[in-house]
Amino acid sequence: MSDIPADLRYTKSHEWVRTEEDGSLTIGITAHAQELLGDLVFVETPEIGAVFAPGDDCTVVESVKAASDVYCPVSGEVTEINEALEDSPQIINEDAYGAGWLFKLQPSDAPEMDELMDADAYQAHVDEEDH
Amino acid sequence: MGNKTPLYAAHVEFDGKMVDFGGWDMPLHYGSQVDEHHVVRQDAGMFDVSHMTVVDLRGAGAKAFLSNLLANDIARLKDAGKAMYSCMLQDDGGVIDDLIVYYMTDDWYRMVVNAATRVKDMAWINKQSAAFDVEVTERPELAMIAVQGPSARERAVPLLPEDLREPSSALKPFFAAENGEWFVGRTGYTGEDGFEVVMPEASAASFWKALFDAGVKPCGLGARDTLRLEAGMNLYGSDMDETISPLEAGLNWTVAWEPAERDFIGRKAIEAQKAEGKARKFVGLILQGRGVIRNHQAVNVGDETGEVTSGGFSPTLQASIAFARVPATIGDECTVDIRGKGVPAKVVRPPFVRNGKSCID
CATH class of the missing domain: 3.30.1360.120 (Probable tRNA modification gtpase trme; domain 1)
Structure with a gap:
């Protein structure tokens, strides 16, 4: 079973969001998502300064199997991207919640965070999809 | 299940x-x-x-049968144990399947055909073998x-x-x-x-x-x-099928045109196609930009368009590679339409890798 950290928030499309101390958000894909995708070989991250609404496709992750869109969990502006992914996309397979983060976002609508799932709800969602 | x-x-x-x-x-x-x-x-x-299908062909007529069934020439197998790669064609030249055939003895040949094509292959082989002194046994x-x-x-x-x-x-x-x-x-x-x-x-x-x-x-x-x-090896169902002749799948080398009097199934159709000249060519691609080439993406060559038949990421070359069926006018370069973006690719002759080493300059 994939690991699902309790301190993160999750989407149905398998993104995770971490609230940092400065109020910015770090976004990635879950361990379950990388498991479904298989070995990642290419990541197309957004531009710094790009502005997204919830559900916008903001990143493409490509594995040996297929290309997959990543959807922005909440509204905001991209402030930083994970440059290490350009040369080493497999970091996502190795450490989906840590070194494999995708980008950071300055949120424009903080209450949107409340719409996301907590770890228990996400676990239930994963279990349901597996059946 | x-x-x-x-x-x-x-x-x-x-x-x-x-x-x-x-x-x-x-x-x-x-x-x-x-x-x-x-x-x-x-x-x-x-x-x-x-899951692959092993078929034994036994009998005095096995060689004559395979000479008719296969686009490659079974007579090339002169030493016991020797293997050969071939296509099995329809009358119109479309590829029914690709296979390996081993010559074991004069009255025993063994073929290995694909798993997903087993039912139609066996139906075809059994139908074509009726006129020959050969026993067909699936294993x-x-x-x-x-x-x-x-x-x-x-x-x-x-x-x-x-x-x-x-x-x-x-x-x-x-x-x-x-x-x-x-x-x-x-x-x-x-x-x-x-x-x-x-x-x-x-x-x-x-x-x-x-x-x-x-x-x-x-x-x-x-x-x-x-x-x-x-390794530059075709996959049946992706790179060729019943609608594609071996000439459009980079498999010319597997067709034995000589001796001219050997009448294999599909010969007339692909001879006519050869005489007409090829409209489409089968090539290898190496993506020069970032991204991964996928099956069925469009390949743009000037105003004309081709199609990726097998695309993916090469772990050995650390780049995306593909096979594509493209207009015969293609030169050394083209672009591949990856999610709406034309990404440049170099046109090469497969294989890309053999015995652990890159074959690409």
């Missing part, structure tokens, strides 16, 4: 991610497809290919394991039945040895050295375990696909 090979329990035990492949429950990978790919290029890996009770990689043969030989060890060690590439129940071909679908071993299904699990204990790593269909793509 799909068909299961005699190694199904072993795949589950080794944490294989099982997927449907042509009606069979087969392992896609056992953790990392890329690691499995590298192990075959650098050391030794094994694949369960028991579903046999299992097959491909052991591939630079260390594959040295790891596998000591684990074979004793009377096959020496003959197997002595095999030249594209030859096979057998002792009735077991059959060892120095063939494969990876571009590396190795064996394809056919055995009674009851022996498959213990042979698999013995290979594993000897350091041969289980590999799934995912790595098999990236290895064959790097």
Whole structure:
């Protein structure tokens, strides 16, 4: 079973969001998502300064199997991207919640965070999809 | 629930991610497809290919039958054990399947055809064989394991039945040895050295375990696909099918035009196509920009368009590579339409990788 950290928030499309101390958000894909995708070989991250609404496709992750869109969990502006992914996309397979983060976002609508799932709800969602 | 090979329990035990492949429950990978790919290029890996269809052709008319059935010329096989790759064509030149045929004795040939095409292949073979003195026998009770990689043969030989060890060690590439129940071909679908071993299904699990204990790593269909793509080997159903002739799938080299009097099925149609000149060419592509080429993406050559037949990521070259069917006017470069963006690609002649090394400048 994939690991699902309790301190993160999750989407149905398998993104995770971490609230940092400065109020910015770090976004990635879950361990379950990388498991479904298989070995990642290419990541197309957004531009710094790009502005997204919830559900916008903001990143493409490509594995040996297929290309997959990543959807922005909440509204905001991209402030930083994970440059290490350009040369080493497999970091996502190795450490989906840590070194494999995708980008950071300055949120424009903080209450949107409340719409996301907590770890228990996400676990239930994963279990349901597996059946 | 799909068909299961005699190694199904072993795949589950080794944490294989099982997927449907042509009606069979087969392992896609056992953790990392890329690691499995590298192990075959650098050391030794094994694949369960028991889903493939083994067909024995016995009888005085076997050679005459195959001379008619196959686009490649069975008469090229003069030494016992020698193997040949060929297409089996429809009357209109479309490819029914591609296969390997082994010449064992004058009245015994063995063919290995694809799994997903088994039903139509057998129907075709049985229909065409009626006019010849040949007995067609499918061998579903046999299992097959491909052991591939630079260390594959040295790891596998000591684990074979004793009377096959020496003959197997002595095999030249594209030859096979057998002792009735077991059959060892120095063939494969990876571009590396190795064996394809056919055995009674009851022996498959213990042979698999013995290979594993000897350091041969289980590999799934995912790595098999990236290895064959790097090796410049076609996949039936992706690169060619009944609507495509071998001339449009880069398989001209497998058609024996000589002797001119040999009348194989589909000959007239592909001769006419050859005389007309080819409208489409089959090429290799290496992506120059970032991204991954996928099957069915459009290839733009000036104002004309072609199509990717097999695309993916090459773990050896660390770049995206593909086969594509394109307008014959193509030069050294083209662009591939990847999600609406035209990404430049270099046009090359496959293979991309052989025996662990890049074939591309």
